[in-house]
Amino acid sequence: MDIDIKQYIKDIRKLRAQADAYDDNAPGAIMEKIRLLTAAHMLIGRVSAVRDGEHARIYAARKIAYAKARKEAKRGEKEIAGDLAIEDLRMVEATSLEEKMMWKNEFSSLREYIYELRLRVRVDMNTLGGGD
Numbered sequence: 001m002d003i004d005i006k007q008y009i010k011d012i013r014k015l016r017a018q019a020d021a022y023d024d025n026a027p028g029a030i031m032e033k034i035r036l037l038t039a040a041h042m043l044i045g046r047v048s049a050v051r052d053g054e055h056a057r058i059y060a061a062r063k064i065a066y067a068k069a070r071k072e073a074k075r076g077e078k079e080i081a082g083d084l085a086i087e088d089l090r091m092v093e094a095t096s097l098e099e100k101m102m103w104k105n106e107f108s109s110l111r112e113y114i115y116e117l118r119l120r121v122r123v124d125m126n127t128l129g130g131g132d
Helices: 005-020 027-072 078-085 087-129
Strands: none
Touching: 005 027, 027 078, 027 087, 078 087
């Protein structure tokens, strides 16, 4: 699966900027904003999934490197050898975890904001339209 994450991120920024240009006081504008943010939400979900996968692969690589270093070390030095072997991978994993959590949080917060906008449109339509 060949996914261009950089292009997704550019598209997300573009969609968010277009959505921010709309006024929150008009139901028609809110509907267009919801449409744009829903498209961005879908892309954010894809980026979040890729970041989850990257983190899982780095975690697995760290565990494998640790196990190999312990296997090759002399008796009594296994723990130290394992820890030294994965020193760099721990930093890479931490950075990957930050990215993973940032995209997961962005995904959740945008979902909640879209839900809020939908409720606002529903209320506006019932208020302005004289609904039952």
